Amino acid sequence: xxxxxxQTLTIAGTDSGGGAGVMADLKTMQERxxxxxxxxxxxxxQNTLGVQDxxxxxxxxxxEQFASLAADLKISACKTGMxxxxxxxxxxxxxxxxxxxGPLTVDPVMIAKGGAALLADDAVATVRDELVPLADVLTxxxxxxxxxxxxxxxxxxxxEAAAVELQNLGAKNVVIKGGHEATPDQASDFVLLADGRSxxxxxxxxxxxxxHGTGDTLSSCITAELAKGADFxxxxxxxxxxxxAAIAHPIAVGHGHGPLNHWAYxxxxxx
Numbered sequence: 691x692x693x694x695x696x697q698t699l700t701i702a703g704t705d706s707g708g709g710a711g712v713m714a715d716l717k718t719m720q721e722r723x724x725x726x727x728x729x730x731x732x733x734x735x736q737n738t739l740g741v742q743d744x745x746x747x748x749x750x751x752x753x754e755q756f757a758s759l760a761a762d763l764k765i766s767a768c769k770t771g772m773x774x775x776x777x778x779x780x781x782x783x784x785x786x787x788x789x790x791x792g793p794l795t796v797d798p799v800m801i802a803k804g805g806a807a808l809l810a811d812d813a814v815a816t817v818r819d820e821l822v823p824l825a826d827v828l829t830x831x832x833x834x835x836x837x838x839x840x841x842x843x844x845x846x847x848x849x850e851a852a853a854v855e856l857q858n859l860g861a862k863n864v865v866i867k868g869g870h871e872a873t874p875d876q877a878s879d880f881v882l883l884a885d886g887r888s889x890x891x892x893x894x895x896x897x898x899x900x901x902h903g904t905g906d907t908l909s910s911c912i913t914a915e916l917a918k919g920a921d922f923x924x925x926x927x928x929x930x931x932x933x934x935a936a937i938a939h940p941i942a943v944g945h946g947h948g949p950l951n952h953w954a955y956x957x958x959x960x961x
Contacts (some may be wrong), residue, residue, distance in 0.1 A: 692709025693764035696724040698916040699791050701782055702771025702799070703732035703744065703808070710803070710903035711771055712810065715910035717952040718932070724915035727763060729755040730773045733784065734808075738902055741806035744776040745790030751780045756785040765791040766917035769909050770821065772799040776813040783820045793916045794859070796825035797909035798834045803902045803947040814838070823860025827922060829909045830856070831867040846880070846890075850881070853882035863922045863930060865912075867905065877934075881926055891927065893934040900940040900948035907950055908933050 700715035708714075712728045719726030728934050730750055736743040759765060773779045785796060800809040809817070818838050822828060827897040836843050839855045843866075853864040862884040868877060878892040911932045915925035938949035943949055 697727060697763050698724045698728050698917045699759065699765045699768035699915050701729045701731060703734055704730060705734055705736045707737035709738065710906050712884050714903035714906040718907050718910040719914045721722045721952055721956050722911055724914045726918050727759055731778055732772055738946035741802045746778050752781060753785060756789060760789045767792040767913045769795040769797060769913040771906055771943060772808045773799050776811040776816040779813050779816040779821055781881055782806040786824055787816055793826035794824055795827040795829060795913045797829050798838065799907050800834050802839060812928065825861040825867065827855055827863045827912055829865045829867060829905065830860035831905055835866050849880045853880055854921060857882055865926055879930060883923060891930045896937050898937065901937060902931055902949045904950065907936060910933050
């Protein structure tokens with residue numbers, strides 16, 4: 691019967707280098723055995739060395755992508771990534787309110803791994819006020835959590851306080867990624883669930899520059915697991931393991947911040 695297979699949606703920008711954005715999302719979804727679809731919001735000229743240029747698509751074309759998917763497919767979970775500017779964030783929010791694509795994971799992408807801005811400064815408030823309240827799972831890294839809350843996040847206690855603040859803004863479940871934290875041996879994320887339970891997820895820090903697309907990969911893995919019926923805690927824990935394996939077993943692509951090895955987890959870390 692049509693539409694029985696789990697289907698997911700990424701709403702984001704492309705990465706011509708293949709390591710992040712829509713490309714990383716679809717690779718992850720495929721590896722987690724769901725059928726991935728995409729609404730492309732922006733197109734980038736990008737490689738492992740950085741983002742050379744990008745252009746957001748006309749809102750009419752974005753609206754038509756949403757309508758096209760809703761007319762034919764049965765999306766069980768969705769996620770957002772790069773949304774470019776305030777107008778496009780607002781347009782995506784309106785579509786998310788119009789169509790039921792299951793639980794929403796919001797990755798509030800603001801800056802690329804190489805430092806290029808992927809979200810206009812005036813759009814941060816729109817993400818905070820319009821998009822975050824729709825999030826079933828919110829997955830900011832430390833710089834993004836700082837921008838959204840205004841808190842310094844210099845230690846674990848402040849990360850925990852920021853998660854509470856993000857939940858107060860409307861996000862149900864919050865994952866603050868600690869990959870930017872200056873700890874030499876552990877990469878620790880703080881998780882605050884909708885029911886008030888909280889915990890830390892830690893993994894050994896790997897000395898590598900091949901971490902391009904980490905946030906996209908985590909959020910799309912969560913999305914895939916939710917589409918298959920996993921509860922939020924299980925989806926988050928598995929996504930952490932998936933990303934850890936993808937970083938720990940790198941592939942040599944590009945001369946800069948290389949991509950993750952998206953198939954490492956499913957093949958026991960081998961390539």
